[in-house]
Amino acid sequence: MFRKILIANRGEIALRVIRACREMGIASVAVHSTADSDAMHVRMADEAICIGPAPAAQSYLSVPAIISACEITGAEAIHPGYGFLSENANFVQIVEDHGLTFIGPSSEHIRMMGDKITAKETMKALGVPCVPGSDGGVPDLDEARRIGAEIGYPVIVKATAGGGGRGMKLARSAAEIDVAFQTARAEARAAFGNPDVYIEKYLQRPRHIEIQVFGDGRGGAVHLGERDCSLQRRHQKVLEEAPSPAIDAATRARIGGICADAVARIGYAGAGTIEFLYEDGEFYFIEMNTRLQVEHPVTEAVFGVDLVREQIRVAAGEPLSLDQADLQPLGHAIEARINAERLPSFAPCPGRVNTFHAPGGLGVRMDSALYSGYVIPPYYDSLIAKLIVHGRDRDEAIARLHRALGELIVDGVDSTVPLFRALLDEPDIRRGDYSIHWLERWLARSEAQEG
Numbered sequence: 001m002f003r004k005i006l007i008a009n010r011g012e013i014a015l016r017v018i019r020a021c022r023e024m025g026i027a028s029v030a031v032h033s034t035a036d037s038d039a040m041h042v043r044m045a046d047e048a049i050c051i052g053p054a055p056a057a058q059s060y061l062s063v064p065a066i067i068s069a070c071e072i073t074g075a076e077a078i079h080p081g082y083g084f085l086s087e088n089a090n091f092v093q094i095v096e097d098h099g100l101t102f103i104g105p106s107s108e109h110i111r112m113m114g115d116k117i118t119a120k121e122t123m124k125a126l127g128v129p130c131v132p133g134s135d136g137g138v139p140d141l142d143e144a145r146r147i148g149a150e151i152g153y154p155v156i157v158k159a160t161a162g163g164g165g166r167g168m169k170l171a172r173s174a175a176e177i178d179v180a181f182q183t184a185r186a187e188a189r190a191a192f193g194n195p196d197v198y199i200e201k202y203l204q205r206p207r208h209i210e211i212q213v214f215g216d217g218r219g220g221a222v223h224l225g226e227r228d229c230s231l232q233r234r235h236q237k238v239l240e241e242a243p244s245p246a247i248d249a250a251t252r253a254r255i256g257g258i259c260a261d262a263v264a265r266i267g268y269a270g271a272g273t274i275e276f277l278y279e280d281g282e283f284y285f286i287e288m289n290t291r292l293q294v295e296h297p298v299t300e301a302v303f304g305v306d307l308v309r310e311q312i313r314v315a316a317g318e319p320l321s322l323d324q325a326d327l328q329p330l331g332h333a334i335e336a337r338i339n340a341e342r343l344p345s346f347a348p349c350p351g352r353v354n355t356f357h358a359p360g361g362l363g364v365r366m367d368s369a370l371y372s373g374y375v376i377p378p379y380y381d382s383l384i385a386k387l388i389v390h391g392r393d394r395d396e397a398i399a400r401l402h403r404a405l406g407e408l409i410v411d412g413v414d415s416t417v418p419l420f421r422a423l424l425d426e427p428d429i430r431r432g433d434y435s436i437h438w439l440e441r442w443l444a445r446s447e448a449q450e451g
């Protein structure tokens with residue numbers, strides 16, 4: 001097992017990894033920018049090292065700075081968290097070339113899944129159901145028109161290098177395909193330096209259901225059921241739950257089995273998430289994330305498993321301590337992603353947190369790097385806390401989330417807490433009856449009412 005791990009991240013996810021390290025008796029090294037000198041992850045780690053100025057490109061994304069930090073501190077392995085360098089295949093290659101261990105899959109698997117066309121082709125060949133669409137990239141407008149006519153409108157044009165909900169354009173009819181194709185390409189070139197796009201059937205009212213998988217890197221793998229992440233704004237997740245209100249045990253076993261089998265066959269190592277849209281009882285693969293997800297705690301709650309511990313074990317060459325036969329979800333968990341943002345515009349709202357008080361009690365988990373007096377810097381993601389609740393059933397989890405939100409105090413900056421309070425009062429949310437478009441429509445309605 002490793003003696004020392006460096007965490008190439010910040011905020012709540014850095015704390016999450018530090019906590020796992022401490023429970024495993026592994027020393028932790030925090031890295032930070034000059035803007036994060038007073039951050040909680042710096043205080044909580046066994047050692048901390050400054051790796052550059054505030055902009056992420058010169059600190060948290062600086063490969064030389066992170067490799068040097070490992071050399072200076074004697075860290076043997078790097079946990080990337082999510083975001084930043086977590087899905088950067090070149091970084092993984094450099095880590096390995098320096099004789100260090102990357103806590104995650106191989107650079108080959110990251111590269112395979114990072115290109116969405118290759119990912120889809122690979123998954124299709126492994127028997128995973130995919131969204132109908134173009135076989136591979138769509139090079140020109142004639143081909144885009146042909147495919148639109150063939151699969152039928154509406155269609156969505158997507159960047160093959162896409163991520164974070166960017167580079168996606170909807171064409172409702174043949175009249176819209178030219179503009180959708182050209183703007184998607186332009187956006188993809190600007191955002192990812194790669195204009196390649198592909199086309200998919202646009203699903204009208206699907207749920208976003210993702211399967212947590214874990215590979216041992218030796219041809220063994222398990223799945224830990226699904227998370228339902230259908231509540232989204234601008235293709236970004238807002239609230240997640242496990243299990244999905246729309247999935248029964250037989251469906252879970254079937255799709256989970258297909259996913260575990262797929263990752264086992266490619267010899268995948270570590271945690272991964274296979275994302276699907278789910279409509280009328282059918283699953284359609286959209287992408288695979290080759291890292292720990294923001295929303296992993298809902299899976300940890302219902303399966304009683306420490307996913308970061310498993311990541312570290314597999315990276316150290318130890319066997320998975322998970323057995324598919326023992327993996328049964330218990331109760332229901334919900335996560336609210338709380339951002340420092342001003343409603344209703346969702347404009348980032350960094351600044352000083354005068355008072356912070358975390359909720360507690362039975363079935364409440366708060367993953368946050370906030371403390372009273374902390375100044376949220378303006379340079380990074382606006383996520384400030386993840387509030388995760390676990391109950392015996394969905395109703396109990398909802399009541400608990402309501403109760404916990406009432407105890408939470410974040411004074412000094414605006415946050416999205418009021419959004420969750422309002423959502424939990426909605427009959428559709430209480431019934432679990434919502435698709436990926438529900439939240440956008442509800443926000444548009446609320447704004448119209450207030451305006």
Ligand code: ADP
Binds near residue numbers: 131163166201203208
């Ligand atoms: P990204 O990597 O940018 O997050 P994804 O492919 O994971 O992109 O898609 C993000 C979200 O966009 C999905 O959760 C869903 O809400 C929407 N989306 C993607 N593909 C489709 C599709 N074919 N039909 C309808 N909605 C889609």
